[in-house]
Amino acid sequence: MKFGLLVSEGPYTHQATDTAYQFAMAAIAKGHEIQRVFFYHDGVNNATRLTEPPQDDRHIVNRWSAMAAEHKVDLVVCVAAALRRGIKDEVLAPGFRISGLGQLVDSGIKADRLVTFGD
Amino acid sequence: MSEQQSGPKVKKFMFVNRKAPYGTIYALESLEVVLITATFDQDVSLVFVDDGVYELVKGQQTKDIGIKNFSPSYRALDGYDVEKLYVDKQSLEQRGLTESDLLVPVEVLDAKAMGELMAEQDVILSF
Numbered sequence: 001m002k003f004g005l006l007v008s009e010g011p012y013t014h015q016a017t018d019t020a021y022q023f024a025m026a027a028i029a030k031g032h033e034i035q036r037v038f039f040y041h042d043g044v045n046n047a048t049r050l051t052e053p054p055q056d057d058r059h060i061v062n063r064w065s066a067m068a069a070e071h072k073v074d075l076v077v078c079v080a081a082a083l084r085r086g087i088k089d090e091v092l093a094p095g096f097r098i099s100g101l102g103q104l105v106d107s108g109i110k111a112d113r114l115v116t117f118g119d
Numbered sequence: 120m121s122e123q124q125s126g127p128k129v130k131k132f133m134f135v136n137r138k139a140p141y142g143t144i145y146a147l148e149s150l151e152v153v154l155i156t157a158t159f160d161q162d163v164s165l166v167f168v169d170d171g172v173y174e175l176v177k178g179q180q181t182k183d184i185g186i187k188n189f190s191p192s193y194r195a196l197d198g199y200d201v202e203k204l205y206v207d208k209q210s211l212e213q214r215g216l217t218e219s220d221l222l223v224p225v226e227v228l229d230a231k232a233m234g235e236l237m238a239e240q241d242v243i244l245s246f
Contacts, residue, residue: 006244041148080151101155108242109128109159116245 002033004107008118010042011060012053017046020117021063028071035111036074037064038104039096041118044082047075049093061093068095076103130241131162136171138246140190141181146174147189149246154192157199164203164240165196166233167225172210175221193223207233 005024009016024034039046051061068075075096077087082098089098108114134153138145156163167175174190181188196202204225211217211227218227228236237243 008246040152041144081148101152102159104152105132105156105159105161108132108156108244109130109161114242114244 001027002035002110002112003027004035004104004111004114005037006104006107006114006116006118007037007039007043007046008041008116010045011051013042014119016117016119017043017060018058021060021067023115023117024067024073028067028073034071034073036076036103036107038107039075039077040081040101040104042085043118044077044085044087047077047082047093047096047098048087048091050091051093065093065095078104129160129162131164131239132156133164133166133237133240133243135166135168135237135243135245136174137169138174139170140174140179141184141186145246146171149244150189150192152244152246153196153201154199157196157201163201164205164236165201166205166207166236168207168210168233170210170214172206172214172216172221175204175206175223175225176216177220177222190222196223205233205236 005020007017007020011017027034046061046064053059064075067073077096077098079098079100134149136146136149140146175193179188179190204223206225206227208227208229
């Protein structure tokens with residue numbers, strides 16, 4: 001099955017990001033396709049390479065980047081939500097790209113299921 | 120949905136608005152997605168439940184909280200061919216509101232009818 005994911009909460013503050021990541025990895029392991037992960041609201045904070053968690057904690061941003069590199073997952077950050085929150089091209093971690101909300105709608109159209117992770 | 124159909128896919132997109140218009144950004148950013156989705160020629164509907172019904176209340180004044188009053192945008196929705204607005208009956212009643220308090224025409228549905236409508240959708244985005 002082809003899944004689109006929407007992540008709408010910030011990393012570390014909220015479980016949504018972790019659950020989305022675990023869902024995506026589990027789906028890939030089962031042979032499903034993750035068509036795109038779209039980051040909206042505070043979810044855009046998943047995309048900044050300035051993130052530096054304590055060493056004994058998971059690195060949420062690097063984890064997404066590794067997923068994009070290994071499994072060719074399209075990680076898209078909403079431009080309007082990102083600019084509001086100081087996320088720009090110059091701070092993007094590898095594997096992320098900034099684009100418009102149309103990419104979320106496109107996911108809704110093309111994916112078999114669009115799954116939301118947030119409140 | 121059939122894979123064989125030709126032409127652009129039209130899916131039923133429902134936006135479920137559950138939050139008060141101010142206090143968090145969800146309502147505003149939901150509206151932004153709605154407006155974009157409308158430009159994709161999809162079948163768009165909006166639902167207002169819980170504190171989301173406050174998004175449609177007339178006479179919003181936000182000057183004193185220093186935040187833009189975006190409620191006039193709901194009036195512009197029909198210009199985008201977004202005309203299906205549904206409001207949860209119980210949510211209105213619990214907040215002492217009636218249809219006449221709202222700034223756009225809506226259809227008020229009970230929970231059962233709302234549930235049936237949701238079951239018909241292809242994509243539900245909840246804010």
